[in-house]
Amino acid sequence: MSPIALLSVSDKTGLVPLAQALINELGFKIISSGGTAKLIESANLPVTRVADYTGFPEILEGRVKTLNPKIHGGILARRDKQTHLDDLKKQNINPIDLVVVNLYPFEQTISKENVSWEEAIENIDIGGPTMIRSAAKNHQDVLVVTNPNQYSNLIDAYKSKKITNELRKNYAQKAFEHTAIYDLTISKWIANQIPSKKASWFQSLPLKQELRYGENPHQKATWYGESEKGWSGANQLQGKELSTNNLLDLEAALSTLREFGYEQAMKNDSYQKAAVVIKHTNPCGVAIGDSPSTALKRALDGDRVSAFGGIIAINCPVDEAAAKELENIFIECVVAPYFDNNAKEILSKKKNLRLLELKAESIQKADKNHIRSILGGLLVQDLDEPNIDQTEWENVTKLIPTEEEINDLSFAWKIVKHIRSNAIAVASNQQSLGIGAGQMNRVGSAKIALEAAGDKAKGAVLASDGFFPFNDTVKMAADYGISSIIQPGGSIRDNDSIEACNQSGIKMVLTGKRHFLH
Structure with a gap:
């Protein structure tokens, strides 16, 4: 009997090559529905529609299509239990060996301006998470894949006959992570739409990178951050990899600089130019000037001794004159909305100097919560935002x-x-x-x-x-x-x-x- 794969994806990246490999190289039969089935059919590949397989039509405008015992019985049946196999035979249900599912684009939907409650609710997937969770629960018999970047590894594992228990568990973990993040996103969005006091704190952030170490070399550290939000949206132009202390100092520098209008300075060239020098999360030099170089020079003059090895933040584009102010001083990082070509050429001679461009849009997208950990818990407070009355x-x-x-x-x-x-x-x-x-x-x-x-x-x-x-x-x-x-x-x-x-x-x-x- 040919193995069966159930494919139902919102993100159709790599779908056709995956289906081709499963059918032509690995001998799978494909069950699918909706747009996924249509795309596979358009590639002249054999596919059985879910409605034809279950003998039950899609109803409620597609809200119910895969919620069927022939689907979930085939996914959840344990192959090592004869009673399960007997049930499948009695009900004429075939075991399903592979589930490839990703979910309705809820996060993309709510990121649009003025999205309606109705549109958001209709983009909450029900059948998808149910299939993912069923397959992940029965991972000892069913492989579950939730991201197109897993397809290549999946096919290679099948071809090399390396479908190990470790691989199955790894895919199951990623599957539960996928549905957990999805549910968190929905919960947070609904909570923001209604007056609701949070009884629990939910946060899900993807891995940005493993850091070399924490505040000290004997401490492990990892950076998690949402793409394009806050520091995850910064573009590092040059220099060594950012460290934990760099990031903490950069955050302190940006917080201080925003008092003088980071976002406003990019939109209005006549807005005040400001520069901040940070050392160990404390400002040691802050100044305003009529040009980037003047602001920077005055900030450095505030305390040049302490500025050594510090972090600099500037709220306006860095030009040649500003870059020259940095030629003869040791600085770890410089962050600004933009560096012109002359500035980049001058600063490129300082190979280890980290240059970061951070756009105002990345700041605006970030959550305005200040979160700190204590032993066994979190403290969450509003940011002490710029607001002088x-x-x-x-x-x-x-x-x-x-x-x-x-x-x-x-x-x-x-x-x-x-x-x-x-x-x-x-x-x-x-x-x-x-x-x-x-x-x-x-x-x-x-x-x-x-x-x-x-x-x-x-x-x-x-x-x-x-x-x-x-x-x-x-x-x-x-x-x-x-x-x-x-x-x-x-x-x-x-x-x-x-x-x-x-x-x-x-x-x-x-x-x-x-x-x-x-």
Whole structure:
């Protein structure tokens, strides 16, 4: 008796060559339905329609066609159980040896603009997942294939008589993964259409690549990411393979840079040019300029010592002049929306330097959730997205900041939310001068930032990601000549800090919103 293969695919890539090999080289009989059967017939290959095989027509506009005992009995029957074989014989059911199925394009359907509920629902496959799950359950007797990239391996295995238990289990695992991802996609889409509090967190991300190692060489690491979304959509132009630490630093760089309009800068050439230098996930230099090279130079000048071995992000196309700013400094990665040919030629001499082009569209497609793992669980929160509303700010000192100081306070506030808490940023003229990150007390971070700024702190502004529990930071800022301070407020000792500002002639603005980053 010839082996039987059931073919029913939405993605018809490689279908005809597969059917030809199964029929002409391996002696299979083919059962199929709908468009799959039609394409096989058009290639002048013998195929039995499901309706003819089951003796039951397709009904409900195709919603029911393969949901039939002759199909699922043939798939689920165990060949090592005589009772199963007796049932097949009694019901005149042939065993099915191979199931090749992939599913209705639900994900592609919902990715379209303004897709209707009705269209999405009609693209939920029922018969396909049922056949896949049946075949995967009975993988010891039935091979199940769900992706065209498996076809070549399948045919080679048949020809070389290497249909091993390991291969069967591998295909079954991929089959259950295929249906699991499909169901997750449907569940998430429906949840987004209705007011629903998630009782469980579902996430499915394909393997992007195995990384060389994690944060340290003794740690294994793997990168999972959806195609064309976020960093998976970045185009690496040159340089070594990205590492775990590179990716973490790149994420920190992009998060900071987006405060200054990554997407907007690509659409509007007159939009502010900004550059960010990151070291160990903390910004060590941030600046705005009237050209890419000016912004980059000013960002590097913020702290050239710390910039060594860092990551740079720029919100505008990198040109020749900007590339020349990088010629004589060791940098791990540079990410920008675009590098022109002159810039690429200059930077190509730095063979190990990783250059990445990241389009605004890839950022926009990515989910806006911040997910972190803890032992045995996940923490999921909204991203602390760029959103400064100065109407919520409150001037609490006798002296009021000037317009220029307000601009610098806004600039420093954008930076400080991306520095590990406790965080202090000192800035002037839209350029960071000193950054204090991750200290166990706020005055310790202030000391680091102010000492880094040095004499440049005179007349500059200072931002704090959290309130001042005491007035010691204000007094230190006064010693360095800081002109204005911005902080959330909310301490029971706010008045102590406000009074210290009044005594020193410092202006203070309270935002009413903190930006802790752990």
